[in-house]
Amino acid sequence: MAKFDLSKAHFATLCVHGSGGVDPQTGALSTPIYQSSTFAFKSARHGAMLFQGEGEGYVYTRLGNPTQAALEREMAFLEGGEAALAFSSGMAAIAGVILNLCRCGDNLVSSDTIYGGTHNLYKESLPLWGIEAREVDATDPSKIEEAIDSKTRLILIETPANPTLEIIDIERCAEIAHRHQIPLVVDNTFATPYLQRPLEMGADIVVHSATKYIGGHGDTVAGVVIAKKDFIDELRARILRDLGGVISPLNAWLLLRGLKTLPVRMDRHCSNALEIAKFLSFHPKVNWVRYPGLTTHPQHELAKRQMRNFGGMIAFEVKGGRHAGEKLIDNVGLITLAVSLGDCDSLIEHPASMTHSTYSKEELAEVGITEGLIRLSVGLEDPIDLIEDLKQALSKI
Numbered sequence: 001m002a003k004f005d006l007s008k009a010h011f012a013t014l015c016v017h018g019s020g021g022v023d024p025q026t027g028a029l030s031t032p033i034y035q036s037s038t039f040a041f042k043s044a045r046h047g048a049m050l051f052q053g054e055g056e057g058y059v060y061t062r063l064g065n066p067t068q069a070a071l072e073r074e075m076a077f078l079e080g081g082e083a084a085l086a087f088s089s090g091m092a093a094i095a096g097v098i099l100n101l102c103r104c105g106d107n108l109v110s111s112d113t114i115y116g117g118t119h120n121l122y123k124e125s126l127p128l129w130g131i132e133a134r135e136v137d138a139t140d141p142s143k144i145e146e147a148i149d150s151k152t153r154l155i156l157i158e159t160p161a162n163p164t165l166e167i168i169d170i171e172r173c174a175e176i177a178h179r180h181q182i183p184l185v186v187d188n189t190f191a192t193p194y195l196q197r198p199l200e201m202g203a204d205i206v207v208h209s210a211t212k213y214i215g216g217h218g219d220t221v222a223g224v225v226i227a228k229k230d231f232i233d234e235l236r237a238r239i240l241r242d243l244g245g246v247i248s249p250l251n252a253w254l255l256l257r258g259l260k261t262l263p264v265r266m267d268r269h270c271s272n273a274l275e276i277a278k279f280l281s282f283h284p285k286v287n288w289v290r291y292p293g294l295t296t297h298p299q300h301e302l303a304k305r306q307m308r309n310f311g312g313m314i315a316f317e318v319k320g321g322r323h324a325g326e327k328l329i330d331n332v333g334l335i336t337l338a339v340s341l342g343d344c345d346s347l348i349e350h351p352a353s354m355t356h357s358t359y360s361k362e363e364l365a366e367v368g369i370t371e372g373l374i375r376l377s378v379g380l381e382d383p384i385d386l387i388e389d390l391k392q393a394l395s396k397i
């Protein structure tokens, strides 16, 4: 059979074929789930060689597994990176990157509006290991530069940001990072590589909570890091080997299956979200709506420049603040009241008391997560039904 050169393939083709295609041994179309903890060596010498990092072959699933490798190959393709490493969760991926770059006494500079779990890592755990996280308003990249000193080892930004949907200028942050000879890490969870490719804009490392759009079906917790091969090799040899946050073969396979439909799902998430954002903007009981695709979004022009489309996440506040917002989320029927995001099912939640309850009251106010802010992850249902559900819930306020 003729061979297709995947290096010339377009994004949707890579989503379907990027993991390596048909299994050469069995002809299986779907990547096999290598549900094995260990792998037999061909001889004592072969085993000893693999332990020295020489020769081809697998040793033990904490160090690598063929299903995990297929996922990593595909994620590297999709982000346009040299290599990738999968983790057991997005938090394991983020903590792994930080611990691989920082030693006791070092610091990192980060955007201040980020997932509440990452903020908790910064505030509660990193200080125990002597690492300081400096959180600044990165919508003004000069604030990042002001916070950098000789002990700064990385810049980490999340864009679009969870949950305010702030957009941060990746190219400008990369330029600052490189002037100071440190890497820029971008959490690309909200956008996915279909909507935004940070490495092409100068970022050095991309991290994902693959739990979200990469998996896409609300059934898997996982993380992925994409970077240069040297960095990934070190991350595998030190962080994965010693801290052990490995993805299971079954979860790697679930992500591979999810990836096959990523562009189709993202197109629908984006069109549904735009329709709902417009509906909410014109509703008399809604105070404000934040969606990067609306011209009213303060960084709409930047979002247009660095994203292909604007994603499936919306933040909004109803008139009457927190109390009215609670009434709304208690009255939706089709939309599910739950954290997480990026699933086929639409999910709604209240960040100040849920995903971002790790921020103090003062911190919430400072980064613009208002008491009344409601976060909506727009799913793949018919938008008419979603609007109907929001309409009836709004009528109860």
Ligand code: LCS
Pocket (backbone or CB within 6 Å): 089, 090, 091, 092, 115, 117, 118, 158, 162, 187, 189, 190, 208, 209, 210, 211, 221, 222, 223, 339, 340, 341, 355
């Ligand atoms: N990065 C971002 C942007 C996230 O939204 C999350 C999780 C993580 C990293 C951590 O990934 P995990 O370990 O959960 O795979 N965000 C969540 C959220 O907003 N609701 O529930 C989890």
